[in-house]
Amino acid sequence: MNGNEERLWKLLGEWNIPVLPMAAASSADAAVEAAKTLGYPVVMKVLSPDITHKSDVGGVILDLGSDKEVKDAYHGMMASVKQHQPEARIEGVVLQKMAGPGLEVIVGAKLDPQFGHVIMFGLGGIFVEICRDVSFRVTPVDREMARDMVLEIKGSPIIEGARGRESADLEAIIDVITALSSMLEKNPDITEIDINPLVVYSRGSVAVDARMLTR
Amino acid sequence: MLGNGFPSPVYAVNPKATDILEQTCYPTVLDIPGPVDMAVIVVPISHALAVTEECGQKGVKGIIMVTAGFSEVGGEGKQLEEQLMGIVDRYGMRLIGPNTLGVVNAHAGMNASIISKLPAKGGISFITQSGTLGLALADWTMEMGIGLNIVVSTGNKANVDDVDLLEYLADDKQTDVIAMYIEGIDHGRKFMELAKGISKPILAVKAGRTRSGSKAVFSHTGSLAGLDNVYSAAFKQAGIIRIENIDDLFDSALALSVQPAPAGNRVGIISNGGGASIIASDTCERLGLAIPDLEPGTRAEIKELVPRFASYSNPVDTAGLASYETYNGIVKHMLRDPNIDALIVIYVHTVMWDSRIPANAIVDIHRGRCIKPVITCWLGGAGTEAGIDILKAGGLPNYPVPERAVKALASLVKHNGFLEKVKE
Numbered sequence: 001m002n003g004n005e006e007r008l009w010k011l012l013g014e015w016n017i018p019v020l021p022m023a024a025a026s027s028a029d030a031a032v033e034a035a036k037t038l039g040y041p042v043v044m045k046v047l048s049p050d051i052t053h054k055s056d057v058g059g060v061i062l063d064l065g066s067d068k069e070v071k072d073a074y075h076g077m078m079a080s081v082k083q084h085q086p087e088a089r090i091e092g093v094v095l096q097k098m099a100g101p102g103l104e105v106i107v108g109a110k111l112d113p114q115f116g117h118v119i120m121f122g123l124g125g126i127f128v129e130i131c132r133d134v135s136f137r138v139t140p141v142d143r144e145m146a147r148d149m150v151l152e153i154k155g156s157p158i159i160e161g162a163r164g165r166e167s168a169d170l171e172a173i174i175d176v177i178t179a180l181s182s183m184l185e186k187n188p189d190i191t192e193i194d195i196n197p198l199v200v201y202s203r204g205s206v207a208v209d210a211r212m213l214t215r
Numbered sequence: 216m217l218g219n220g221f222p223s224p225v226y227a228v229n230p231k232a233t234d235i236l237e238q239t240c241y242p243t244v245l246d247i248p249g250p251v252d253m254a255v256i257v258v259p260i261s262h263a264l265a266v267t268e269e270c271g272q273k274g275v276k277g278i279i280m281v282t283a284g285f286s287e288v289g290g291e292g293k294q295l296e297e298q299l300m301g302i303v304d305r306y307g308m309r310l311i312g313p314n315t316l317g318v319v320n321a322h323a324g325m326n327a328s329i330i331s332k333l334p335a336k337g338g339i340s341f342i343t344q345s346g347t348l349g350l351a352l353a354d355w356t357m358e359m360g361i362g363l364n365i366v367v368s369t370g371n372k373a374n375v376d377d378v379d380l381l382e383y384l385a386d387d388k389q390t391d392v393i394a395m396y397i398e399g400i401d402h403g404r405k406f407m408e409l410a411k412g413i414s415k416p417i418l419a420v421k422a423g424r425t426r427s428g429s430k431a432v433f434s435h436t437g438s439l440a441g442l443d444n445v446y447s448a449a450f451k452q453a454g455i456i457r458i459e460n461i462d463d464l465f466d467s468a469l470a471l472s473v474q475p476a477p478a479g480n481r482v483g484i485i486s487n488g489g490g491a492s493i494i495a496s497d498t499c500e501r502l503g504l505a506i507p508d509l510e511p512g513t514r515a516e517i518k519e520l521v522p523r524f525a526s527y528s529n530p531v532d533t534a535g536l537a538s539y540e541t542y543n544g545i546v547k548h549m550l551r552d553p554n555i556d557a558l559i560v561i562y563v564h565t566v567m568w569d570s571r572i573p574a575n576a577i578v579d580i581h582r583g584r585c586i587k588p589v590i591t592c593w594l595g596g597a598g599t600e601a602g603i604d605i606l607k608a609g610g611l612p613n614y615p616v617p618e619r620a621v622k623a624l625a626s627l628v629k630h631n632g633f634l635e636k637v638k639e
Contacts (some may be wrong), residue, residue: 114403115449136448138407145452 008193008212015183017176017195018206020099026092028074034095035070041098044073046081050088057084063098070095099208103159103168104197107176109139109184111191111215117184119177121146123155124197131155139181146177159200168200176205189214216255219326219333224249244269253277255317255327260284263313264298271306278303279327280312286371287314296373303374315370316346319353321363322389328368330354337362338391338472339465340384342377344369344398345422352396352461360607361469364389378405385413392472394464395419403449410453414638416471416630417455420464421446454633456626466619467626470612474588476631477556481507482624483549484530486561487537487573491594492530495559495617502625506530513552520544529555537568542576550580550587557588557627559620562602564595570602578609588627592620 012019021038024047025031035042046059054060058080061073074093081090104124112118115138122134135149150156150173161167176198184190192213199206216225217236226247227235234240241247244254244266254270256263256278263282270278285296296313303310311318317328321336330353339361343349346368353366365387367380377400384390397419400406410417421443450457458464482504486492496506509517509529517527520541525534531549533541542560549555562573570593581589591606591613593599606613614620 112403112445114400115407115445116404118445118448134444136444138404138445138449138452 004212004214008210011183011187012195012207012210015179017179017183018204020097020206020208022094022096024092024094025074028071031074031093031095032067032070035064035067038095038097041065042070043096043098044070044077045094045096046077047091047094048081048088049091051081051085057081057088099199099206100201102199102201102205104199105159105168105173106134106194106196107173107180107198108194108196109180109190109192111188112138117181117188117190119149119181119184121149121173121177122153123158127155128196139184141177141181143174143178146174146181149177150174166202169203169205172203172205173198173200176207191215216326219324221324221326223252226251244273244275247273251275253279253327255279255281257281260295264295264302267299267302267310271302271308275306276308278308278310278312279315279318280310280370281315281317281329282312283314285313286373296371300373309379310374311367312370313373314346316350316368318368319363319366321365328353328366330366332357334363334366335360336389337364338389339363339394339468340365340367340387340390340392341394341396341468342367342369342380342384343396344372345396346370348396348461352465356465359465359469361465362472372401376401378402378409381406381409381413381417385409385415391415392468393417394468396422396461396464398422407449407453410455411637413454414634416468416476416626417453418458418464418467418471418626419450419455420458420461421450452637454630454637456629456633458626462619463622466612466614466623470588470590470623470627471630473610473612474590474627475586476627476634477588477624478631479556480628481505481554481556482621483509483552483555483558484561485533485542485545485549485558486530486563487533487535487568488561488563489526489532491561491563491592491617492532495561495592495621496530498618498621502621504621504625504628507554509549509552510554513548516548517545535565535567537562537573539572539576542573543580546577546580546589550585550589555587557590557624559590559592559617559624561592561594561617561620562599564593564599564602566598570595570599571605572602574602574605574609578605578611581609581611588624590614590620590624592617 023034025034041063044061046054064070064073106122106124106128108120109117117139119137119141120134122128127133133153133155135152137145137149159168195207195210197208199208227238227240228244229240230242232240251273254275256266258266260282284292286293319326319328321334326333330350334353334357349368356363384393482499484492484495499506506529514527521527522534526532560577564570591611593602593613603613
């Protein structure tokens with residue numbers, strides 16, 4: 001992990017933003033041991049201070065379900081990363097328990113030169129990329145404001161459980177938005193941050209992936 | 216300044232002329248015999264700094280610097296502006312501009328701008344970042360008969376900025392509504408904090424809506440949090456009503472300056488023609504305003520006032536009737552109805568009726584200091600003028616089409632929402 005990434009996951013933990021259990025490994029055998037401890041299925045990500053776009057170099061493999069799959073994935077990943085980016089230092093891999101299926105949302109923030117930190121909320125995947133169905137608030141964001149910003153997007157009926165779908169935990173989303181707001185207040189050097197996706201269940205949520213930029 | 220009857224002495228300064236418009240002309244500001252409070256500087260840029268220096272020596276407190284060619288042209292202009300600010304700060308003066316088209320204060324009878332004449336006195340003050348637009352608008356409000364108080368073209372905002380002006384207008388007794396045309400704000404957070412604490416309605420048109428977000432593609436948030444989204448969020452949080460375009464800005468400002476904020480979003484509509492009330496209802500729905508049912512008692516009262524085939528539920532349609540008794544009675548009953556927070560009264564002009572009669576019918580009620588807002592729409596151009604004059608004189612904002620009336624009402628509702636939720 002590069003320094004920022006390490007700090008990011010540490011920050012998420014400190015501010016009680018739920019993350020999946022993870023473990024690092026620097027050999028195929030160690031990876032199998034780690035996967036067993038975490039419990040299958042797992043995700044494998046390359047561990048390197050030099051790589052920012054992991055999936056572009058074959059550095060992310062999802063849904064590994066057995067010891068053999070983990071072992072093969074480890075060797076495959078090392079070969080692929082070396083081929084794509086030979087100069088990158090590789091420290092091994094990080095294994096993370098796979099998140100169960102839930103509603104994917106995005107919670108992010110940006111430092112605006114005029115208004116300071118601005119928090120964004122939206123539904124994940126196509127909703128954010130194509131429909132731009134997102135809402136914004138200038139920090140600090142309290143629970144009431146966070147609730148408004150979630151319910152303000154056009155797709156909010158999906159969160160409340162439209163068409164027979166199970167509803168997603170609105171309070172858990174509000175927890176993450178307000179935690180992010182407090183975290184930004186204490187960390188003014190963060191210029192951009194995305195928790196994407198935050199997977200939301202009928203009870204609770206988990207930050208599956210995140211990235212951060214600092215100045 | 217002279218043509219508008221400004222009550223205090225006005226001195227002309229020019230190094231060559233001995234008199235301008237029959238006024239004695241002084242070679243420099245230092246030659247003026249009496250004290251000088253404010254200077255309007257309209258000199259070539261090569262003389263701007265020297266003249267400012269003289270103003271400082273004279274003890275001038277405020278400067279309106281119309282002269283352009285400063286930071287807006289970049290390079291050398293930027294340095295000149297820094298030097299200008301050095302002089303202003305040294306003497307403890309305040310300066311509007313440079314590159315401003317001036318300041319108007321209708322209540323003080325002061326027109327220190329290039330607007331041809333003073334606008335009518337009213338409760339709307341207008342801060343504009345675009346000089347030419349502000350002036351065009353001031354002319355337009357005169358035509359519309361909208362009263363203004365202060366109009367400021369901010370220019371480069373080198374000294375006095377949006378925050379200063381907002382602070383001033385918040386305390387200004389003659390200002391009921393603050394309207395703004397904004398291209399960009401320099402101290403966003405401070406501006407927000409200040410606006411939050413102001414209970415007077417603040418309306419803003421923010422130019423550059425379509426400008427896309429930053430090009431950075433590091434994160435989704437980074438690419439989506441463009442200027443426009445951020446401004447929208449900040450305005451909403453500060454209780455600033457964001458308005459899409461210029462005519463809506465003054466439509467809303469007018470309604471807010473003469474009518475109270477409604478307690479909620481439930482609208483009653485009265486019309487003597489079905490078409491206009493359908494347009495009004497559709498617009499209400501689109502803007503999130505409700506058209507609730509009337510109390511049975513109200514319906515029964517209205518039924519007595521309209522023909523059998525007319526609609527006596529909301530929206531009420533008098534089926535053509537526009538008599539004094541009909542309009543006066545219906546408006547009275549609807550205002551009393553607990554389900555109704557605000558009224559839109561529409562009159563569609565036909566040769567059968569005199570537009571003054573329904574106008575008098577509602578102005579007479581409104582004189583009794585109504586706490587629910589009433590917005591009017593006298594439709595039909597020629598023949599409605601006499602009625603509209605009565606409405607205006609009675610403090611009722613009138614709009615030529617139903618959509619504009621509803622949009623203005625929606626701003627009133629929004630302001631009330633902010634008063635309950637945002638304003639400190």
